[in-house]
Amino acid sequence: MGIDLGDKYSQVCVLGDAAEVLEESRVRTTVDALRRKFEAMEPCLVAFEAGTHSPWVSRLLEGLGHESLVANPAALHRKGQRKNDKVDAKKLARWARADPEMLNPISHRGEDMQADMGLLYARRALVEARTKLINTTRGLVKAYGARLPACDARSFPNQVKDAVPEALRPALEPLLRSIEQLSEEIYALDRRVEALAEEKYGFQTGAMRQITGVGALTSLTFVLVIRDPYRFSRSRRVGPYLGLTRREDKSGESDPEMGISKAGNQYLRQLLVGCAHYIMGPFGPDCDLRRWGLHKAQGGKNAKKRAVVAVARKLAVLMHRLWLTGEVYEPLQEAALAASGVDKTATHGSLPARTGSLTGRRAMQPDAVLSTR
Numbered sequence: 001m002g003i004d005l006g007d008k009y010s011q012v013c014v015l016g017d018a019a020e021v022l023e024e025s026r027v028r029t030t031v032d033a034l035r036r037k038f039e040a041m042e043p044c045l046v047a048f049e050a051g052t053h054s055p056w057v058s059r060l061l062e063g064l065g066h067e068s069l070v071a072n073p074a075a076l077h078r079k080g081q082r083k084n085d086k087v088d089a090k091k092l093a094r095w096a097r098a099d100p101e102m103l104n105p106i107s108h109r110g111e112d113m114q115a116d117m118g119l120l121y122a123r124r125a126l127v128e129a130r131t132k133l134i135n136t137t138r139g140l141v142k143a144y145g146a147r148l149p150a151c152d153a154r155s156f157p158n159q160v161k162d163a164v165p166e167a168l169r170p171a172l173e174p175l176l177r178s179i180e181q182l183s184e185e186i187y188a189l190d191r192r193v194e195a196l197a198e199e200k201y202g203f204q205t206g207a208m209r210q211i212t213g214v215g216a217l218t219s220l221t222f223v224l225v226i227r228d229p230y231r232f233s234r235s236r237r238v239g240p241y242l243g244l245t246r247r248e249d250k251s252g253e254s255d256p257e258m259g260i261s262k263a264g265n266q267y268l269r270q271l272l273v274g275c276a277h278y279i280m281g282p283f284g285p286d287c288d289l290r291r292w293g294l295h296k297a298q299g300g301k302n303a304k305k306r307a308v309v310a311v312a313r314k315l316a317v318l319m320h321r322l323w324l325t326g327e328v329y330e331p332l333q334e335a336a337l338a339a340s341g342v343d344k345t346a347t348h349g350s351l352p353a354r355t356g357s358l359t360g361r362r363a364m365q366p367d368a369v370l371s372t373r
Contacts, residue, residue: 003048005029005057006252012037014044019099029053031060038064049073109227116196117224120217123189124267130182137175144168154183193217207322210329212285213278214319218271222319225265235320242269244313260309269312276311287331289314 004011006029014023027037038046038061046061047069048054058068095102109117134156141148144165151159157176164172197205197216205219225242232238239245243263249256262269278284280293289311297307322329330336 001044001046003046005048005051005053008252015099019101034060035064038066043067045069047071109224113224113227119189119192119196120221120224120267123186123193126182126186126189130179130186133175133179133182137172140168140172141165154187193220196220204323207326208319210322211315211318212287213275218275219319221268221271223323225268226320229320229324232320235317235324238316238320239313242272242316244269244272244309244316272312272316273308275315276308279311279315280308285331288334291335
C-alpha cells in the first residue's frame with residue numbers, strides 16, 4: 001500500500017500480489033480515521049514519504065500490525081546528490097522488480113514506421129533551416145535601415161531580391177540561393193508525404209482529412225505517432241497523451257493552475273496547434289470546432305491562447321474518433337442538433353461525426369501553410 005500523506009486528507013493506493021490496483025481512496029489524516037481504515041485490514045507493507053505526519057503515522061500502523069516503509073523524498077523524486085550510471089541502473093532494476101508500472105513503460109514503433117517518421121522529421125528540419133535563413137535575412141536588412149516585403153516563404157527569394165540594399169547583396173545572395181534550394185527540397189518532400197499518406201496510409205488519413213484544416217502532413221504524423229488507435233480506451237485520452245492538458249501539482253488543498261504538460265510528441269502537438277490556428281482564423285470554415293473555440297476565446301489575449309490549445313485538444317480527440325470508426329464528418333452536427341432540439345448527450349456528444357462511410361473527393365488542405373512559418 002502507498003499513502004500520500006496530506007495535511008487534511010491522504011490518498012491511498014492498494015496493490016495486489018501481481019501489482020494490480022485493488023483500491024484507490026482518500027482518508028482524513030487523523031488518528032481515528034487511519035485507525036478505522038487499517039484495523040480491519042490484514043497486515044501489509046505501507047509505504048509513504050517522510051514528512052510532518054510520518055512519525056506518528058508509522059507508529060500507529062506498526063501498532064496495528066502493519067509494516068511501515070518511510071521513503072526518503074530526495075530518493076523518491078531523484079533529487080539526491082548521488083547520481084551516476086551505476087546508481088541509475090540499480091534503481092531501474094529495483095523498480096522493475098517491485099512494479100514495472102512505476103517506470104511508465106513505452107513501446108517503440110516498428111522499423112517500417114520509423115523510416116516513414118524519418119521522412120517527416122527530415123522535412124521539419126528543412127523547414128526550420130529555411131525559417132532561420134529567412135529571419136536572418138530580414139534581420140540584417142532591418143538593421144541596415146530597410147525592410148523586406150511580406151511574402152510566402154516559397155516565393156521569398158524572388159519577391160525580396162529587388163528590395164535588398166545594394167551594399168548587402170554580396171552577403172545576402174548566398175542566403176537567398178540557399179532558401180530557394182531548400183524550398184525545392186521541401187516541395188519534393190511534400191509530394192512524397194502526400195503520396196505516402198494516400199498510398200500506404202490512405203484509410204487512416206482519409207478519415208481525418210475530412211476535417212478542413214487537416215491535410216496529409218498532420219494526418220500522417222498523427223497516424224505514425226499514435227500507431228494503434230485501440231491503445232486508448234477512450235478518445236479523450238489522446239489529449240493528455242499529446243501533452244495538451246494542464247499539468248497538476250496538487251498537494252492537499254493546494255491546486256494551482258498550471259500550463260499544459262507538453263508530454264508526448266512535440267512535432268504532432270505543434271501541427272495540431274497550427275491546425276487550430278487555421279480553424280479559428282479568418283479563413284477557417286464554419287464548424288462546431290470553430291464556434292466552440294471562438295466562444296472560448298472571448299475574454300482577452302490569454303483566453304485566445306487557451307482556446308487555441310483547447311481546440312487542438314478537441315481536434316486530436318475528433319481525429320482519433322474518425323480514425324477508429326471511419327465515420328463521415330459533419331462540421332455543424334451540434335448546431336443542427338441544437339436547432340432541432342435534440343439532446344446531444346444521446347449522440348456522440350462533442351464529437352461532430354455520424355456513422356457512415358467516406359465518400360466524395362477531399363479538398364486541398366492547408367498543410368502547406370505550415371511550411372511557411
